[in-house]
Amino acid sequence: MIRAAILGATGYTARELLNLLLRHPEIEITALTTRQDTRLPVAESHPSLRGRLDLVLENLPLEEVAARADCVFGCLPHAASAAAVSELLDAGCRVVDFSADYRLNDPQVYAKWYGVEHPDPRRMPETVYGLPELFRESIRDSDLVANPGCYPTAAVLALAPLLKQGIISPKGIVIDAKSGISGAGRTPKPNLHFPEANENLTAYNIGQHRHTPEIDQVLSVWAEVETAVVFTPHLIPMDRGMLSTAYAEPVRDITTESVLQALSVFYAKEPFVRVVEHSPSTKDVVQTNFCDITARRVGGKVVVLSAIDNLMKGASGAAVQNFNLMYGFPETTALL
Amino acid sequence: MIRAAILGATGYTARELLNLLLRHPEIEITALTTRQDTRLPVAESHPSLRGRLDLVLENLPLEEVAARADCVFGCLPHAASAAAVSELLDAGCRVVDFSADYRLNDPQVYAKWYGVEHPDPRRMPETVYGLPELFRESIRDSDLVANPGCYPTAAVLALAPLLKQGIISPKGIVIDAKSGISGAGRTPKPNLHFPEANENLTAYNIGQHRHTPEIDQVLSVWAEVETAVVFTPHLIPMDRGMLSTAYAEPVRDITTESVLQALSVFYAKEPFVRVVEHSPSTKDVVQTNFCDITARRVGGKVVVLSAIDNLMKGASGAAVQNFNLMYGFPETTALL
Amino acid sequence: MIRAAILGATGYTARELLNLLLRHPEIEITALTTRQDTRLPVAESHPSLRGRLDLVLENLPLEEVAARADCVFGCLPHAASAAAVSELLDAGCRVVDFSADYRLNDPQVYAKWYGVEHPDPRRMPETVYGLPELFRESIRDSDLVANPGCYPTAAVLALAPLLKQGIISPKGIVIDAKSGISGAGRTPKPNLHFPEANENLTAYNIGQHRHTPEIDQVLSVWAEVETAVVFTPHLIPMDRGMLSTAYAEPVRDITTESVLQALSVFYAKEPFVRVVEHSPSTKDVVQTNFCDITARRVGGKVVVLSAIDNLMKGASGAAVQNFNLMYGFPETTALL
C-alpha cells in the first residue's frame, strides 16, 4: 500500500481526488492538510464523503506529512505549492503537484504571468509535464510530476499530434475554450454567485489567461514548433466539463477524414483518448478520465474539438493516472 | 410626475424595481442610495441598465433623499430600514418598504424572530400589509406600505380565501415552499456559490424561517383564524420563481371543483391572480406580476399550489402595484 | 463470474447500471436487449461508454437471454416487464426488476393504478420488495427482486422506522417530494424539452402518482400500520437527485433529538443510510448509493427529510445492492 497525503484538501479537485483514491486498491490515505487551524473532520468540508473516510483536516507541519506519506498530492495555490513541494521532495516524498508551479520551465515566464518569483526555480526546467499521452516514459521515473492545467490538457491533446506531423501550421492558432464553473474553484466570488453565473455566458481573461504560456510551452517542447496561441476561455453555466474548439491553418490541403485518421492512429493505444467522428459532448466525458476528440476541415481552417471533465482528465483523474505510472500500477487503476 | 428614490439600490429587488420604474410613465427616478461611499454609476452595479438610466449610486443623507423624492422605495436590510423609513415619513415622504420591518404588528414577535429591538415600534401595529388582494383600500390611503415577503405572498394568496370561507381548517397547515436562488440576495455565500447551488436541492431554516410569523399574522388579521403553520422553504437551482405547495384539512367534505370555484370567485376581478386548473409552473409567471393558483382535494387534504416570481409579485412588482394604488394610477401600470 | 444481461438497455437507469456493472469484479455483461431491430453498438446509444464496453444492443428472444445470462436486470416498462421476467424466471434466471410490476402485492391495486391487467399475478404477493434496509434477509434468498421506485425509497427510508416504533402517527402523512428530471426517463416530451423544464418548477400528478400505493403498501407490510399518504411529486430543474420532505404527526410529544436518535439507532449498521443533523443536500448523494436523512420537530409535526440520487439508490445502485445480497457478495461491492 502506498501511503498518500493531500495538501490543501478542501477544494473541488481534492474532493474528486479523494473519490478516486478511495477506490484505488493500492492507496491508503494518511493525511489531509488545511491551512486553517481547526481540526475538522473531512466530512464537514466534503459532506458527500461522510461515512466513507474517517480522517481529519489538519494544519500539519511538512515534516509530519513526509513522515506519514510516500506520495503527496499538492492542491495548494501557486507559489505556496512550490514552497511546500520542494521541502517534501527533499524529505523523500514523491509528489504530484496540481498547481501551476512546476508546469512552466522558465522562471522569468513564470514571474511574468504569475506575478511572483518562483520559490524553487532550480527544479522548473527538469520537471516532467504530467500529460501521459506525450510524456509517459518520463513520468514513470519522476519523483515530481507537474499535473497539467485543464485548458492545456484539452487544447494540447487536440493540437499536438497535428502540429508534430506537420498537418497544421503553428502560426495563427486560435483556441476558443469553454469551461464549467467548478474550474474557477470553491471560493465564493460575485461573478460565481449562482444568480450571476447561472443562465449566463461570458468570456474572461481574454488573451491573458495564465494557461496561455503553458500551452505554447508544451507544444514547443513536444512538437518542436513555436506557437503563439490566441486563447479565449469562457465560463459556461454548468458544474463541470470543458470543451476546446481550436482553429488552425492546414499546412497542405487535407480532408476531415485525413485529420481524423492522423488523430486515430496517434491515440490508438491510449486508454483515455477517444477519437470520435461526432461532435464531442462534455456530458459524455464528465465523471470520467476520457478526452473525446474530433476534427473537421472547414474552409481555410482545421477545427479540432476536444472535451474533458475539467476536474478529472483536467485535474484529479490525470493525477491518479500519473500516480499509477509513477508507481507501476496499471494506468487505468481507479479510473475505469 | 412622481419623483421616486430607492434606498439600497444595489440588490436584485432594486434592479427589478428599476426595470419597472423605467417603464412607468408617471415616475421620475431621482435618487439611488448605497451605503458605500463611492459615487458609482448605476450601470456599474447593474450592467443591464447601461444606456437606460444615467444616475449615480450615492451615500445620501436622508434629508437629501426627502428633498429629492416624493415616494421612497426602501430596499435596506431589516432594522436599518425602519430607522431610515421613519425619518423619511417624518419628512413627508410616502414609503414602500421592502424590508420585514413593518410587516409584523407586534414588537415582541419582531424581536424574537429578528433578534433586534424594532427602531420604530409605534408604527408597527398601524402599518398596512401591502397585499392588494387583501388590503387594497387601506393601501390607497397609506403613506407607509409594508411590502410583503415572497413566501407569505405565495402562501397567503393560496390559503386566505379558503380559511376565511371556512373551507379549510386553520389547524395543521403545512406549507412546503420552493424558491429560486435570487431570493437569497446578491451577497455571495458558500452555499450559493454556483458549483454548490447548481444541480442541488435542499431545505433550509426548517421550521425557523422568519416568514413564518408573517404568514400566521396575515392569516389571523385578515381571515380571523389562528394558524400555526409548519413552513419549510427549499432552495431550487434556478434564478427566480417560487412555488408554494400548501396542505390543509378540509373542514367539510369538498371536491377539487368546489375549491377551485371558491378561489375563482374570490379572485375574479383581480388583475394579477389567475386561478387555473392545471398545475402551475413558475416559468409561466416569471418576469410577470402574476400569481397562478390551483387546488386539489387529495385524500384527507386540500392541496393548494401557487406560483409567483419571487422578484416580481414577491417583491418589486408588488411594490409597483402598491405604488399605483397609493397614487391613484391604474393598478397595472408598468406591470403588463 | 456471474453472467448478467439487461433488458431494455437504452434508458438512463440502464446506463447507470452499466457504469456500476463495469466496475463490479464478479460480473460479466453478456447481453443487452432493445426492442428495436437494429444491432446498435451500445456506445451509439450511450456515447459515454465508448471504449469501455464492446457490446451490441440486440432484439434478442428471451430464450437467448436466458442462455447467456445467470442474472437479468429488467429495465422494461411496466406490463412488458412482467411478461418477459416471468419467462426468464421459468427458464432459471434470477431477476432484479426495475419496473413497477412486482412491487405491488395486489393485482387489483395494480390494475387500478397502472390501467392494465398484470401478466403474472401469481408472483405478485410473494415477491420481495428490494429495499435491503427493510427486507435484507428475504432478498438474499430470492430469485426475483422488485427494485423499488425512487420516490418510495426516499419516503419509506424516512418514515418506516418512525412508524414502526410508534413515534409518528400513520394518519395524515404528507410527502412533498422533489425529483431531478432524469427520473422522467429518456423519451423527449414537450414538458421535458430543455427550454420548458429549465428554470422551471412544477408539481405533477398531484395525488395521482403511481408510487402512492407502493409507499402505502410497504409501510403497511413492514411497519404494520395503515397509511394513506398524500403524495405530491415536483419536477426540479436538475439532472438527478431527489429530496423527500415528509410531514407527520408525532404520537407523543417528542424532540428533534429523540427522532434523530431513533433514526440513528435504526440505521446504525446500514452501509448506505446516513442520519445527519444538517439539512440533506441532494448534491451530497448524487452519483452515490447513499440516502441522507434528517428530522425536525416543528410545531405540531415531525418533518423528515431524505435525499437520494434517483438513478442510484433510487434505481441502479439499489439494483446492484440487491444483486450483491442475492449472490452473497459484500453488499457495497461496486458501490463505494
Added chain:
Amino acid sequence: MIRAAILGATGYTARELLNLLLRHPEIEITALTTRQDTRLPVAESHPSLRGRLDLVLENLPLEEVAARADCVFGCLPHAASAAAVSELLDAGCRVVDFSADYRLNDPQVYAKWYGVEHPDPRRMPETVYGLPELFRESIRDSDLVANPGCYPTAAVLALAPLLKQGIISPKGIVIDAKSGISGAGRTPKPNLHFPEANENLTAYNIGQHRHTPEIDQVLSVWAEVETAVVFTPHLIPMDRGMLSTAYAEPVRDITTESVLQALSVFYAKEPFVRVVEHSPSTKDVVQTNFCDITARRVGGKVVVLSAIDNLMKGASGAAVQNFNLMYGFPETTALL
C-alpha cells in the same frame, strides 16, 4: 392602430413577439395562425399569456389574414414562409418575416443551403435585410423586411464596421458562437431533452450551419468585402442568450483602444448597441433588445465579442424595431 397578425404563433419567437406587441401602444393583435386545425385559445399554447390576450390560434386562410391585418409577422419555417408571405404581400400586407427565406439574395445559394427551391425567387434580391444598424433607411420604405438570423445579428454587428473601415482583414475570419437552447426551437428532440442538454456543452453543424452564407452575404453587401467565415455554433445549457467570439486579423498594427474607439464612434447613436470595455455577459442583455460589444487585440488577432438575447435582438425584438421603422414610430417603442 396598426392591426397585426402572426403566422405560426406557437413557437418561442412568437411568444416573445406577443409579449412585445401587447406592450406596444400602436398595435392591435388581430390574428394568430397555426397549421393545426383546432381552435386553441392562445393561453393553451402560451400559458404565460393567460389573462393578457383573449385570442384563438386559428388555421386561417391567407386572404382572411390579409383582411384582418395591416402588418404580418411571419414565424413559419423556411419555404412555407415565402409561399405565404408572397401571397400576403400581393394582398397588400406589409410583412416582417422571421424565416430565412428572404435573407439571402441568391436563389442558388438558398437552394444549396436549404435544400429546396425558393417559392418566390423574384423578391429575393430586392428584399431588405432587417438589421437597422446597417440598413435603417431601406427598412423604413419596405413592405417586406427579412428579419435577420440570431447568429448573423451577433456576428455582423461585431465585424461589419471593422471590415468596412479596413481595420480587420476579410480573410481567415473565425466566428465561434454560443447560443442558449431556445434558439433550437420548441419542438422536443433527443439532444434537447433536459437531461441530455443540461450540464452539457457541444458544438453542432460545424462549418455547415445555414447562417454561414447569411453572414458572408451581409458583410459582402454592406462592407463590400468578400469573406468566407469559418463559423462554429455551440449549444449552451441555458434558456436564452447568445455570445459570438469572432477572431480576425488586423490589417495594420492596432491597439485594443483603437478598435473600441472605432466601434464606439460607429454605434454612438444606436439605441440598442452598447460598446463596452468589459467582457459582455449574455445576462446583461437577456430580456432586452441590446447588443453589447467589446474588442481586444490579442497577439496576431483582433477578438470581437458580442452578446445578444437570441429571442430579442436575435429575433422578436429586432422584428419590433423593424416594425417601428416601417411605420414611423419611435424606434424604441415597446422595446425599452
